[in-house]
Amino acid sequence: MTSQTQTKTTSNKVASYLMLIVLVVMALSIVALFLAFDTFLFGGEDNQLAALILAGLGIIALITAVFLLYQSRKQAAEIKIEAPKVMTTIECQNKGCGNKTMREFQRGDYVFKDFDTACPKCGGRQIITAAYKEIKEKEKTYAI
Amino acid sequence: MQYNVSFIPGSDSISQVLSLVMFVFFAGFIFYGQKLQMHIMIREVENSLHKLRITKDEGRKIAIDTLNEIGKPTSDPSARVDRYLDYFTIGPQGMDPQGIVYKLDHILDVRDDRLKEEVRLLAPQVINDEVQINNLENTLEAAMALNYIYKVVRHYYIQGRKTMSLYVIMQLQMILPMVMKEAEAYSSALKAFSYGQPIGDSVGPLVVSKLMHGYEIRKVPKDCVVASVPLEGRTALLLKAEGPGGNVGKPGDAIEAVIEEQQGKLACLIMIDAGLKLEGEMVGEISEGIGSAIGGPGVDAFKIEEKITKYKIRNYAIIVKEDIGDAVSPMRKEINDAVDKVIDRVKDIIKERTKEGDTVLIVGVGNSIGIGQ
Numbered sequence: 001m002t003s004q005t006q007t008k009t010t011s012n013k014v015a016s017y018l019m020l021i022v023l024v025v026m027a028l029s030i031v032a033l034f035l036a037f038d039t040f041l042f043g044g045e046d047n048q049l050a051a052l053i054l055a056g057l058g059i060i061a062l063i064t065a066v067f068l069l070y071q072s073r074k075q076a077a078e079i080k081i082e083a084p085k086v087m088t089t090i091e092c093q094n095k096g097c098g099n100k101t102m103r104e105f106q107r108g109d110y111v112f113k114d115f116d117t118a119c120p121k122c123g124g125r126q127i128i129t130a131a132y133k134e135i136k137e138k139e140k141t142y143a144i
Numbered sequence: 145m146q147y148n149v150s151f152i153p154g155s156d157s158i159s160q161v162l163s164l165v166m167f168v169f170f171a172g173f174i175f176y177g178q179k180l181q182m183h184i185m186i187r188e189v190e191n192s193l194h195k196l197r198i199t200k201d202e203g204r205k206i207a208i209d210t211l212n213e214i215g216k217p218t219s220d221p222s223a224r225v226d227r228y229l230d231y232f233t234i235g236p237q238g239m240d241p242q243g244i245v246y247k248l249d250h251i252l253d254v255r256d257d258r259l260k261e262e263v264r265l266l267a268p269q270v271i272n273d274e275v276q277i278n279n280l281e282n283t284l285e286a287a288m289a290l291n292y293i294y295k296v297v298r299h300y301y302i303q304g305r306k307t308m309s310l311y312v313i314m315q316l317q318m319i320l321p322m323v324m325k326e327a328e329a330y331s332s333a334l335k336a337f338s339y340g341q342p343i344g345d346s347v348g349p350l351v352v353s354k355l356m357h358g359y360e361i362r363k364v365p366k367d368c369v370v371a372s373v374p375l376e377g378r379t380a381l382l383l384k385a386e387g388p389g390g391n392v393g394k395p396g397d398a399i400e401a402v403i404e405e406q407q408g409k410l411a412c413l414i415m416i417d418a419g420l421k422l423e424g425e426m427v428g429e430i431s432e433g434i435g436s437a438i439g440g441p442g443v444d445a446f447k448i449e450e451k452i453t454k455y456k457i458r459n460y461a462i463i464v465k466e467d468i469g470d471a472v473s474p475m476r477k478e479i480n481d482a483v484d485k486v487i488d489r490v491k492d493i494i495k496e497r498t499k500e501g502d503t504v505l506i507v508g509v510g511n512s513i514g515i516g517q
Contacts, residue, residue, distance in 0.1 A: 018183060028166045035159055057166070068184070084332070086341050086474045107339050110388035111350060112357050112516035131342050131514055132480040133473075142424070 018068065025065040032058030084133040090115050094124030105131055182310045185317045189301050192320050193294075199331045200294040203287040204229065210283050210338040214276055215267020228262055228284055229291040249443045259285070275340070278389030282337040282513065286472070289330045293323060325469060332473035337390055342514035344470040347479050348416040349384040349515045351486045352508030356382040361517055367391050368398035369517055376491055377500040378411070387512030395509055396444030400451050402505055408455030411502035413448075414490055417509040418471050418479075419463030428478030429465040430485055432493075437461035438509045457505075458497070462489055475514075 036054035039047045086105035092098060099121045115126035173180070204225065211221050233255050236247035263281045270276035297316065304313035336343050342350065356371035363386065364370050370383045381402055385393030403410060417437040421427065436445040436459060452459050464482045490506060498504055 018180075018187070021180065024169065028162070028169060031162050032166060035163070061166075084335075084474055086336075086339075105339065105341055110340065110514045110516045111342060112353055113388070130480050132475045132477045134477045144424070 022065050022068045025061050025068070029058045029061035029065060032061060084135075086131055086133045088128055089130040090126050091129045092119035092122060092124045092126050094119060094122050097122040097124055099126075178310060182308070182313055185310075185313050186301075186305065189297075189304075189313065189316055189320065192324055193297055193301055195324070196290075196294040196297055196327055199327055200287075200290045203290040203331060203334050206334050206338060207284050207287040211266050211280060214270055214280065215263075216269035217266055218268065221266050224262070224266055225284070225287075228259075228266075229288050231259070231262075231288065245443055245446045248441060252441065252443065275389035278391045279337055279340045279513065282390035282511075283334060286330045286333045286337055290327060290334075293327050293330070297323060329469040329472050332469065336472070336474045337513065340388065340390070340514050342475045343472055343511060344466045344475055344479050345418045345472060345510040346475060346513055346515050347418050347464045347466075347483065347486075348508035348510040349387060349512040350475075350480075350508070351416050351483050351490070352382045352384040352506060353387070353515050353517050354483060354487065355380065355490075355506070356384075356517055364398045364401050365394070366397050367393035368395060370398070370402060371517075375504075376494050378494055378498055379501075379503045380494070381406075381410075381503065381505045382508075383505065384508040384515075384517065385510070385512040387515040387517055390511055390513035392440075392509075392511050394444060395438060395507055396447035399448050399505065399507060403451045403455060403457070406503060406505075408457065409503065410455070410457050410505050411498040412458045412460060412493070412504050413452060414460045414462065414493055414504065414506045415448075415509055416462045416464075416486055416490070416507065418466050420471070421465035421467055425465050426478070427466050427470055427476055428482040430482055430489060431463050431465065432489060433461045433463070435459060435461050437463055460493055460497070462486055462493075 032054050036051045036058055039051035039054060043051060087102050088105045088109050090101045090103070092100075097119060099119050109128055109131060111128055111131055113128045115128060117126065118124065119126050208222055208225055211217060211225065215221075233251060236244050236251060238244055259281055260277060263277050263284065264271050267277070267280055270280070297320075300312060300316045303309075304316060333343065335341075355375070356369075356373055359371040359373050359382075361369045361371045364383070367386050368383055369386045370381055373380045373382055383395070383398055383402060385391045385395070399413070403413075415437040417439070419431065419437070421429065436448045438445050438448065448459075451457075464479060464486060466476070466479055470476055470479065494504055
């Protein structure tokens with residue numbers, strides 16, 4: 001119990017420490033961008049390079065700050081163990097019929113189990129021939 | 145042409161002070177950048193650890209709910225489940241490796257028996273129902289794996305925080321994607337095991353079941369079944385773990401027994417198993433090769449290799465490619481569709497590599513959960 005409380009406190013300290021850095025970087029980057037803009041407009045031709053350097057530094061600092069903010073603010077998503085939809089295939093064993101039906105998997109189903117109800121088409125014996133899940137989304141491929 | 149470039153730009157003092165602060169800040173990054181990087185990594189590990197804790201707790205809950213639903217225990221099983229989740233196995237001493245395989249075999253037998261006894265105590269309603277006992281055991285083992293992963297990651301996380309060692313945290317952060325993938329695989333396995341659904345690893349038994357269905361079946365030690373089936377003019381002895389409960393059997397012992405029964409007169413041994421795919425390979429792809437296609441701690445592979453070497457039996461292997469997540473979660477359609485292609489490959493091997501009238505042994509390696517015979 002004590003160790004849990006301690007961990008939480010330290011973790012918060014890390015977050016605020018990070019947050020402080022992020023805010024300072026963000027403020028400085030905005031100032032740098034403002035100065036760059038100001039130098040570019042009113043600094044004359046001689047200070048154009050300085051304005052560019054300032055603008056570059058400001059943009060890099062701003063991107064870094066936003067990235068750090070995103071990292072520190074990213075909360076662990078709530079996880080729920082979801083059961084994928086598994087379908088059971090039931091086939092009629094009468095060769096002339098071959099009726100095939102599918103329904104959601106139920107506890108007690110297994111492949112090659114004699115199905116308790118007769119085929120609705122011919123009244124023949126039915127068995128479970130497959131049980132699988134279908135994944136709709138395509139796996140990301142890298143063209144190499 | 146003359147450029148007026150100074151390191152502290154700005155004409156007024158405020159601009160110059162701000163610029164100076166900015167330079168100091170960037171200099172600070174040079175000295176404390178590593179520390180900052182470590183805090184970012186710690187944060188990442190913390191997030192993953194949080195996810196692992198939720199997954200582990202959910203796993204425990206699913207295991208307890210399944211036990212209550214199926215096993216109908218007389219008292220609250222939570223305390224006993226917690227004891228089960230912390231169960232450990234000490235491997236044999238390897239200083240003198242002679243005979244270590246049989247020592248490991250014995251330890252694994254004791255472990256399996258002990259876990260089954262525990263499940264029987266937890267689920268009095270299904271004490272004699274081997275299928276349900278096996279499924280419950282598998283469910284608890286998946287919860288056990290999640291518990292173990294969480295504890296190990298937490299151990300290294302706390303150790304890294306205590307020592308503030310960048311390298312401890314960095315190592316943990318580097319392997320985290322793989323650890324998380326494994327944890328996700330076990331979490332999806334939990335539901336599959338509790339419902340008794342076929343998993344990706346069941347592809348070997350499914351192929352053999354398809355060939356042996358409708359023929360006379362007999363049991364062979366341990367927890368396996370065998371059927372003699374005519375196939376392409378040869379006699380095929382088909383072997384798999386007994387289903388439909390979650391059971392991998394001991395194919396090493398079963399193959400030994402069948403080879404001895406046949407006095408080694410087998411034209412070949414064909415093993416079918418699920419194999420880990422490399423990134424870029426498709427799920428359900430089939431590969432053919434040589435050797436003992438069997439995972440686990442190596443005891444079964446050792447026994448099989450001993451026996452086939454003794455009788456000079458040729459050993460062929462067929463694997464269906466899938467990743468670790470597919471192997472322990474409900475069977476994907478692509479894997480189910482690969483079954484008929486594997487049967488064609490088996491027939492090709494038999495026709496090309498053996499003569500008519502020969503006897504061949506075909507083994508479907510893997511968990512028989514959700515697969516009858």
